[in-house]
Amino acid sequence: MQQRDVVVIGGSAAGLMTATTIKRRYPQKSVTVIRNVSRTPVPCGIPYIYGTLRAVEKNLIPDEMITNQGIEIVASHVEDVDRSSKIVSFKDHESIKYEKLVMATGSKPIVPPLPGIELENVFAVAKDPFFLQRIFSALQVARDVVVIGGGFIGVEMAEQIARLQAEIQADTQVSLIEMQDCCLSLACEKEFGREVEEELRKEGVALYLSSQVRNLEADSKGKVKAVCLSDGNTVKADVVILGIGARPNIELAESMGLKTDPQGGVVVDEYMQTSDPDVYSAGDCATKFSFFTGKPSGVRLASIAASEGLIAATNIFKPKTRKTIGALGAFATKVGERSIGAAGYTTAAAQQEGIEFVVGEASSPNRHPGGLPGSMNTKVKMLFRKEDGVLIGGHVCGGEAAAEMANVMAVAMQAKLTAEDLATMQYATHPLLTAAPTSYQIMLAAEFAAVQMRG
Amino acid sequence: MQQRDVVVIGGSAAGLMTATTIKRRYPQKSVTVIRNVSRTPVPCGIPYIYGTLRAVEKNLIPDEMITNQGIEIVASHVEDVDRSSKIVSFKDHESIKYEKLVMATGSKPIVPPLPGIELENVFAVAKDPFFLQRIFSALQVARDVVVIGGGFIGVEMAEQIARLQAEIQADTQVSLIEMQDCCLSLACEKEFGREVEEELRKEGVALYLSSQVRNLEADSKGKVKAVCLSDGNTVKADVVILGIGARPNIELAESMGLKTDPQGGVVVDEYMQTSDPDVYSAGDCATKFSFFTGKPSGVRLASIAASEGLIAATNIFKPKTRKTIGALGAFATKVGERSIGAAGYTTAAAQQEGIEFVVGEASSPNRHPGGLPGSMNTKVKMLFRKEDGVLIGGHVCGGEAAAEMANVMAVAMQAKLTAEDLATMQYATHPLLTAAPTSYQIMLAAEFAAVQMRG
Numbered sequence: 001m002q003q004r005d006v007v008v009i010g011g012s013a014a015g016l017m018t019a020t021t022i023k024r025r026y027p028q029k030s031v032t033v034i035r036n037v038s039r040t041p042v043p044c045g046i047p048y049i050y051g052t053l054r055a056v057e058k059n060l061i062p063d064e065m066i067t068n069q070g071i072e073i074v075a076s077h078v079e080d081v082d083r084s085s086k087i088v089s090f091k092d093h094e095s096i097k098y099e100k101l102v103m104a105t106g107s108k109p110i111v112p113p114l115p116g117i118e119l120e121n122v123f124a125v126a127k128d129p130f131f132l133q134r135i136f137s138a139l140q141v142a143r144d145v146v147v148i149g150g151g152f153i154g155v156e157m158a159e160q161i162a163r164l165q166a167e168i169q170a171d172t173q174v175s176l177i178e179m180q181d182c183c184l185s186l187a188c189e190k191e192f193g194r195e196v197e198e199e200l201r202k203e204g205v206a207l208y209l210s211s212q213v214r215n216l217e218a219d220s221k222g223k224v225k226a227v228c229l230s231d232g233n234t235v236k237a238d239v240v241i242l243g244i245g246a247r248p249n250i251e252l253a254e255s256m257g258l259k260t261d262p263q264g265g266v267v268v269d270e271y272m273q274t275s276d277p278d279v280y281s282a283g284d285c286a287t288k289f290s291f292f293t294g295k296p297s298g299v300r301l302a303s304i305a306a307s308e309g310l311i312a313a314t315n316i317f318k319p320k321t322r323k324t325i326g327a328l329g330a331f332a333t334k335v336g337e338r339s340i341g342a343a344g345y346t347t348a349a350a351q352q353e354g355i356e357f358v359v360g361e362a363s364s365p366n367r368h369p370g371g372l373p374g375s376m377n378t379k380v381k382m383l384f385r386k387e388d389g390v391l392i393g394g395h396v397c398g399g400e401a402a403a404e405m406a407n408v409m410a411v412a413m414q415a416k417l418t419a420e421d422l423a424t425m426q427y428a429t430h431p432l433l434t435a436a437p438t439s440y441q442i443m444l445a446a447e448f449a450a451v452q453m454r455g
Numbered sequence: 456m457q458q459r460d461v462v463v464i465g466g467s468a469a470g471l472m473t474a475t476t477i478k479r480r481y482p483q484k485s486v487t488v489i490r491n492v493s494r495t496p497v498p499c500g501i502p503y504i505y506g507t508l509r510a511v512e513k514n515l516i517p518d519e520m521i522t523n524q525g526i527e528i529v530a531s532h533v534e535d536v537d538r539s540s541k542i543v544s545f546k547d548h549e550s551i552k553y554e555k556l557v558m559a560t561g562s563k564p565i566v567p568p569l570p571g572i573e574l575e576n577v578f579a580v581a582k583d584p585f586f587l588q589r590i591f592s593a594l595q596v597a598r599d600v601v602v603i604g605g606g607f608i609g610v611e612m613a614e615q616i617a618r619l620q621a622e623i624q625a626d627t628q629v630s631l632i633e634m635q636d637c638c639l640s641l642a643c644e645k646e647f648g649r650e651v652e653e654e655l656r657k658e659g660v661a662l663y664l665s666s667q668v669r670n671l672e673a674d675s676k677g678k679v680k681a682v683c684l685s686d687g688n689t690v691k692a693d694v695v696i697l698g699i700g701a702r703p704n705i706e707l708a709e710s711m712g713l714k715t716d717p718q719g720g721v722v723v724d725e726y727m728q729t730s731d732p733d734v735y736s737a738g739d740c741a742t743k744f745s746f747f748t749g750k751p752s753g754v755r756l757a758s759i760a761a762s763e764g765l766i767a768a769t770n771i772f773k774p775k776t777r778k779t780i781g782a783l784g785a786f787a788t789k790v791g792e793r794s795i796g797a798a799g800y801t802t803a804a805a806q807q808e809g810i811e812f813v814v815g816e817a818s819s820p821n822r823h824p825g826g827l828p829g830s831m832n833t834k835v836k837m838l839f840r841k842e843d844g845v846l847i848g849g850h851v852c853g854g855e856a857a858a859e860m861a862n863v864m865a866v867a868m869q870a871k872l873t874a875e876d877l878a879t880m881q882y883a884t885h886p887l888l889t890a891a892p893t894s895y896q897i898m899l900a901a902e903f904a905a906v907q908m909r910g
Contacts, residue, residue, distance in 0.1 A: 017893050025906055042824050045886045058826050065893075302892040303881045309893075310879055310902060322879060330883035341883050369497050371513050403888035404859030407897075411863050414880045415870035424765055424777060425869050426758045428785035428796050431500045433858035437757040438472050438520075438764075442862075447765060451480055 002096045004032045007088055010104030011035030013302040014283025017309025018102050023069045026317050032072045037128045043302055051160030056133045081256045083276055100278050100316050103253055103266050107246035107284035116216030119224040122240040142238035143172050146227045150178030152333055154243030159335050162203040175206040175235050187331045187342050192397040199336030248285045261287055264296050270323040272312035280316055282308035291326035299329045330410040332403035341406025344413050345393035356386040360449030366399040368436035380441035384449045389418035422446035457551045459487045462543055465559030466490030468757040469738025472764025473557050478524045481772050487527045492583045498757055506615030511588045536711045555733050555771050558708055558721050562701035562739035571671030574679040577695040597693035598627050601682045605633030607788055609698030614790050617658040630661040630690050642786045642797050644836055647852040654791030703740045716742055719751050725778040727767035735771055737763035746781035754784045785865040787858035796861025799868050800848035811841040815904030821854040823891035835896035839904045844873035877901035
């Protein structure tokens with residue numbers, strides 16, 4: 001039987017980050033990553049397989065990122081983990097005895113119990129190259145594609161499939177169905193979600209907002225042929241993509257008798273330690289709490305997984321060295337020509353929590369003078385808690401630097417900076433790269449909020 | 456005689472920011488901005504007049520930014536300010552009586568006392584549209600252009616003039632002369648400065664590093680014809696551009712009897728108040744102290760001017776409301792295809808200060824997977840103080856988001872975050888906009904430093 005100091009189950013963001021961090025911090029330790037796929041797709045890159053990249057193999061995490069660090073990869077299905085003897089066993093691989101174990105089993109796409117959901121050509125987006133290739137093959141011959149769900153994955157899939165279709169097929173239609181009355185409503189301000197919708201329409205996507213799916217309809221061969229909505233409308237569909245979210249993948253953890261929460265995942269403390277002191281967990285499969293409230297959080301992101309991996313890996317041989325500050329939620333996307341970034345609360349979420357806040361907004365071109373090539377108006381909206389002036393929400397929409405502007409706000413938020421702090425800080429600016437120093441959006445939005453707060 | 460609540464002398468970054476902020480915070484106050492130019496150029500945009508924009512008038516600050524706020528502009532030369540009677544007088548304009556005065560007179564380009572410096576076609580870069588047009592006219596018929604000084608303004612001017620020349624003239628040469636052995640050495644890490652030099656060479660600029668100018672040589676008509684170096688080399692020149700820095704413009708302040716420092720400018724406290732309680736000062740003309748050491752600082756930037764304007768304006772009717780945390784130095788530029796950002800100490804400057812520090816570096820493509828279009832390797836280098844782990848220097852070189860990545864580091868620095876903080880924070884990432892969540896450069900560079908610090 002093989003013996004390893006650490007076995008990490010899962011090879012995506014959390015698993016990769018945990019394994020490489022352990023090896024960096026404790027180079028003498030032997031580390032094995034187990035994964036149930038031959039190769040690991042870049043999770044956030046999946047939509048771009050279909051439009052921009054046009055090949056599943058162009059969106060794989062290079063195995064060398066792991067093996068170059070002296071970490072072994074085992075691509076096999078774990079059959080059982082016996083925590084008392086500390087043995088991981090497989091159907092088709094020699095068992096491995098571990099000293100420490102990391103559960104990084106990720107999430108599974110949610111498949112809603114709709115009539116017809118089992119029909120051919122209805123796909124959830126699973127992170128498996130073979131499965132992603134099946135979606136690709138189906139899309140290449142499809143005329144009518146329906147994406148269900150207007151969150152990040154749904155919006156990005158719809159945009160990319162529309163681009164693919166526009167090139168390889170005539171007379172095609174991509175449709176997006178969203179329950180809420182706006183796309184990206186969980187992460188973004190409604191007005192920025194509207195801009196994304198505008199970009200989707202430009203790409204030829206038909207939007208069905210405030211629309212609920214009732215059932216899927218089959219043709220005579222058992223393939224999907226339409227999506228029927230609760231309002232009686234029917235949308236033609238050769239292929240249906242489900243993008244309505246994910247739930248923690250905890251079957252194995254449950255079978256091992258680890259403490260789990262059906263909604264939240266493998267229960268971990270702030271050190272990412274599970275109910276078994278020799279087992280840590282990180283990423284989508286682990287429970288999370290909100291950075292702001294400390295309450296359980298359902299936000300699952302690769303960026304949180306990476307941070308949790310860095311924490312779990314550090315603590316594994318030096319318990320309680322690092323702890324998580326909780327899930328913040330820092331997002332970015334680009335749809336059509338519009339880039340969007342967000343961190344923390346939306347207006348809707350803050351209102352729902354009953355938080356009193358002040359809003360600061362600023363808009364200016366992301367070049368100065370604004371006539372420089374590549375200039376695009378970029379808007380920032382920030383929410384500051386009325387009580388203490390602390391930043392609790394940051395939103396940006398415009399040019400491609402939106403993601404890093406979201407990071408300016410994400411870092412400010414995690415450092416608990418106030419409107420007053422952000423209004424008087426110094427920011428790097430340059431004609432070809434940012435707004436003018438006198439119109440830098442984050443500075444001005446903070447100043448506008450600071451002025452209101454004074455009153 | 457006119458009477459105004461506030462008179463601001465100077466219409467560039469500091470003046471504009473102070474005037475608009477006063478009007479926002481104290482809308483009932485009457486504010487006049489006095490400037491000695493007909494229009495105000497965007498200061499950092501000046502180099503782009505010559506290559507990208509091709510017109511002085513495309514690089515002007517819109518007057519509406521000021522007048523739309525109900526602020527009056529007076530374009531005239533101040534002849535005298537009498538602080539006892541609080542009267543500003545002009546040669547060609549009615550005198551104005553003020554309640555509060557703001558000195559935002561900026562800086563003047565340094566003109567070194569070199570033999571031949573007074574020759575025709577030798578230009579310092581003054582922020583006056585007519586003067587900038589004279590440079591443009593001279594450049595349009597020049598074959599050999601020499602830029603003296605390899606800081607931001609020199610590097611950007613050289614790149615832009617090379618682009619102009621490449622299009623409108625055959626057989627031309629732009630040369631850049633720098634005393635230090637590397638361009639941008641005051642603000643940037645040497646290895647990033649080298650990348651800028653590579654970009655300049657690609658644009659056809661000849662670099663003379665570690666080179667000192669001895670004198671300028673005239674042709675028979677009193678025009679410059681060459682720049683002679685201390686090492687005996689001679690560089691042909693129809694036009695010479697001086698980009699060796701600026702000194703505070705304090706003649707008026709001196710004549711008014713305000714306390715001044717010949718190097719540092721109009722002496723202000725941390726509230727931007729001068730030796731006269733009714734006179735504030737902000738921007739390049741005001742003394743600065745270092746954010747890190749509290750010692751006098753020579754860093755002059757529009758971003759600092761903007762911040763000081765926000766501070767002066769707030770305090771002017773509510774003394775001591777806001778204070779400056781000192782000059783940080785947050786920079787960005789783009790030369791050729793390479794964008795660079797920096798905040799705080801360089802390695803050289805930190806060593807010179809005798810600070811012990813740990814370096815964390817990380818490099819990865821700014822798209823993920825790296826094969827996505829527009830992908831460019833982007834490197835981050837961060838300096839953390841050994842004593843307490845606090846970030847004291849942040850440098851980035853690569854794609855266009857470098858400026859906003861510098862801002863992530865600038866904000867982290869101003870919030871006094873540590874390597875440990877930055878290693879476990881959550882950052883927004885997206886395939887089309889940033890590095891992968893597992894390779895986000897700021898996170899990884901901080902983690903690498905944190906690992907070293909532990910030892």
